[in-house]
Amino acid sequence: MRQSKLGALAARPWLLLLCLALSRAATATETGGFISIDCGLPGTTSYVDDTTTLSYAPDAAFTDDAGENYNISAAHVTPELARIYRDVRSFVDGARNCYTLRSLAVGLKYLLRASFMYGNYDGLNRPPVFDLYIGVNLWKTVNVSDPPDARVVAEAIVVVPDDFVQVCLVNTGSGTPFISGLELRPLKSSIYPQVNVTQGLVLLGRRNFGPTASKSTSQPRARAQSPS
Numbered sequence: 001m002r003q004s005k006l007g008a009l010a011a012r013p014w015l016l017l018l019c020l021a022l023s024r025a026a027t028a029t030e031t032g033g034f035i036s037i038d039c040g041l042p043g044t045t046s047y048v049d050d051t052t053t054l055s056y057a058p059d060a061a062f063t064d065d066a067g068e069n070y071n072i073s074a075a076h077v078t079p080e081l082a083r084i085y086r087d088v089r090s091f092v093d094g095a096r097n098c099y100t101l102r103s104l105a106v107g108l109k110y111l112l113r114a115s116f117m118y119g120n121y122d123g124l125n126r127p128p129v130f131d132l133y134i135g136v137n138l139w140k141t142v143n144v145s146d147p148p149d150a151r152v153v154a155e156a157i158v159v160v161p162d163d164f165v166q167v168c169l170v171n172t173g174s175g176t177p178f179i180s181g182l183e184l185r186p187l188k189s190s191i192y193p194q195v196n197v198t199q200g201l202v203l204l205g206r207r208n209f210g211p212t213a214s215k216s217t218s219q220p221r222a223r224a225q226s227p228s
């Protein structure tokens with residue numbers, strides 16, 4: 001039932017490339033409705049991230065009980081490294097493994113962000129390449145390549161046709177898919193008017209022109225707060 005509904009979407013050319021030149025991606029209407037997941041975090045207890053002061057939940061409740069949790073290699077843990085990057089969920093089995101985010105508002109605009117840092121979590125020193133989907137729509141080919149502490153952040157702005165959305169990792173034969181973090185933020189309907197139920201936007205890049213702080217704000221953690 002759900003699959004066929006998502007299937008109907010596949011034919012629509014809803015992904016439009018976007019080259020963003022904005023320091024602030026978006027402004028959420030509400031502070032509620034945030035979903036912040038630390039993929040690979042064991043247990044059932046959430047924590048509050050020091051930098052963003054947002055609460056991050058473990059991911060077990062959002063997966064089909066697939067995959068395994070790993071810590072990244074200690075060699076790649078620095079004091080500044082955000083907690084979501086310190087552990088990952090890795091999907092050795094199955095060609096396609098999905099996270100399901102529920103209780104969304106049908107027809108509302110959302111920002112989705114998926115974060116990846118390999119950090120040699122499997123000790124193989126072989127960063128994988130795999131595909132990331134929103135439902136049945138290809139979102140991004142994740143290529144973490146070198147160095148092992150490189151971070152890849154995928155973002156998309158979509159209008160959800162259902163009260164849930166699935167984010168899926170697809171094994172394309174170039175290593176085991178893994179994920180560090182997954183976030184969803186509701187957006188005001190009036191921003192990004194290009195985005196509707198048949199067409200979404202995928203982030204190509206984000207630049208902060210004229211930051212007031214001398215420190216670079218291009219780190220993924222700094223960006224994590226921009227929609228709030």
Ligand SMILES: *[C@@H]1O[C@H](CO)[C@@H](O)[C@H](O)[C@H]1NC(C)=O
Pocket residue numbers: 070071
């Ligand atoms: C992962 O790291 C956490 C925090 O340092 C530690 O408590 C936990 O035992 C580690 N897990 C594994 C499987 O090494």
Ligand SMILES: *[C@@H]1O[C@H](CO)[C@@H](O)[C@H](O)[C@H]1NC(C)=O
Pocket residue numbers: 129143145146174
């Ligand atoms: C991944 O990125 C590396 C480095 O940029 C590149 O050499 C390699 O061809 C890429 N792999 C795929 C499958 O795109």
Ligand SMILES: *[C@@H]1O[C@H](CO)[C@@H](O)[C@H](O)[C@H]1NC(C)=O
Pocket residue numbers: 194195196197198199
């Ligand atoms: C979404 O926007 C595109 C481009 O503006 C337009 O062609 C399409 O008809 C719109 N879809 C809906 C359902 O409004």
